[in-house]
Amino acid sequence: MxxxxxxxxxxxxxxxxxxxxxxxxxxxxxxxxxxxxxxxxxxxxxxxxxxxxxxxxxxxxxxxxxxxxxxxxxxxxxxxxxxxxxxxxxxxxxxxxxxxxxxxxxxxxxxxxxxxxxxxxxxxxxxxxxxxxxxxxxKNYKERFTVKLGQHIKMFSTDEIECFYSENKGTYVATSNNRVFLMDGTLEEVAAELDPVKFFRVSRKFYVNINAIKDIVAYTNSRLKLALHTFSEHEIIVSREKVKDFKNWIN
Structure with a gap:
């Protein structure tokens, strides 16, 4: 071949x-x-x-x-x-x-x-x-997402969301009031509804909202490390393969 x-x-x-x-x-x-x-x-x-x-x-x-x-x-x-x-x-x-x-x-x-x-x-x-x-x-993108909390359904506008991420086969949304919620569906399914002007996949695990980025710092192996306004449960690293596209995106 x-x-x-x-x-x-x-x-x-x-x-x-x-x-x-x-x-x-x-x-x-x-x-x-x-x-x-x-x-x-x-x-x-x-x-x-x-x-x-x-x-x-x-x-x-x-x-x-x-x-x-x-x-x-x-x-x-x-x-x-x-x-x-x-x-x-x-x-x-x-x-x-x-x-x-x-x-x-x-x-x-x-x-x-x-x-x-x-x-x-x-x-x-x-x-x-x-x-x-x-x-x-x-394409029309989602302006709000929902999560189930017991018998209740909670809604978030995309402006309230700092990032989406996957962990242990689960998909999570982190909001600007420093709360994290488990979502239905895979990260890929959620991501298909995201506006690429607002959200970017910085690694296999994380999508971040451009308005949630507080700081960008040079990191090892030509990568970048992001700090969001409230989310701090995990490090958010822009993978080396994504750095060029990420810089284009934020500009």
């Missing part, structure tokens, strides 16, 4: 190469931009599988497919928030959310090997996902 990686962050590309090597898969090329990728596809035999970052240094990776007809299956690697991931699931396109987990990578590769990725629907799927990524504000 011939595989290439298209990823503009070289440390992430090297890490993904090591992970694939650990699964016995070789990478025939690592590309870092839209322009470089177009040139490579025009000059080389197309691979069986592409591990493709959506946001590259010189544009969205969809621009590659406007120039060349790629005859390969694709597994997206993305740091985008969950508002886009629903489109991936509905269209049977596989994706890996950064930072990439070894076990999830193995499952995605096995899925590809079992021919469960549908190459023939690729162009339609890409266009639908592009629309969500380029025009995320066209």
């Amino acid at each position: 011939k595989t290439i990686i298209i990823e503009d962050e070289k440390p992430s590309a090297r890490r993904l190469t090591r992970m694939l090597s650990g699964l016995g898969k070789s990478v025939v090329a690592t590309l870092h931009s839209v322009e470089e990728s177009i040139e490579w596809f025009e000059q080389n035999e197309h691979p069986d599988l592409i591990l493709l970052d959506i946001q590259l240094s010189d544009g969205l990776s969809f621009e590659i497919f406007e120039q060349v007809e790629v005859q390969s299956a694709i597994i997206f690697t993305t740091a985008y928030d969950e508002y886009a991931l629903k489109a991936f699931k509905l269209n049977s396109i596989d994706y890996l959310l950064k930072p990439i987990d070894q076990e999830e990578l193995e499952i995605a590769i096995e899925k590809f090997s079992n021919n469960q990725l549908k190459k023939q629907s690729l162009q339609v799927d890409l266009e639908q996902i592009r629309k969500l990524l380029v025009n995320p504000l066209e």
Whole structure:
């Protein structure tokens, strides 16, 4: 199986190469931009599988497919928030959310090997996902969430919420009055309803509200540590793979 990686962050590309090597898969090329990728596809035999970052240094990776007809299956690697991931699931396109987990990578590769990725629907799927990524504000997002407290149901507006997080297979919401509540559903299900202008996934565990951030401090291994106005039960660390997107988000 011939595989290439298209990823503009070289440390992430090297890490993904090591992970694939650990699964016995070789990478025939690592590309870092839209322009470089177009040139490579025009000059080389197309691979069986592409591990493709959506946001590259010189544009969205969809621009590659406007120039060349790629005859390969694709597994997206993305740091985008969950508002886009629903489109991936509905269209049977596989994706890996950064930072990439070894076990999830193995499952995605096995899925590809079992021919469960549908190459023939690729162009339609890409266009639908592009629309969500380029025009995320066209979607209506939740303005309030509810939790059950015994026989009662409590409501919170998104302005009252500092963060959502997962722990021990549970999903929790932390509010601005320093309360934490257990929610129904998974973090992914909750996140699909969050406005990406207000909320960002800083790690696999945490989504934070931009208005709840009190301080941002440089942390070890090129990461960032966040302090929220009231929530202090857990450290909130922006993973290294998310730092660039996080900085773009807050700006």
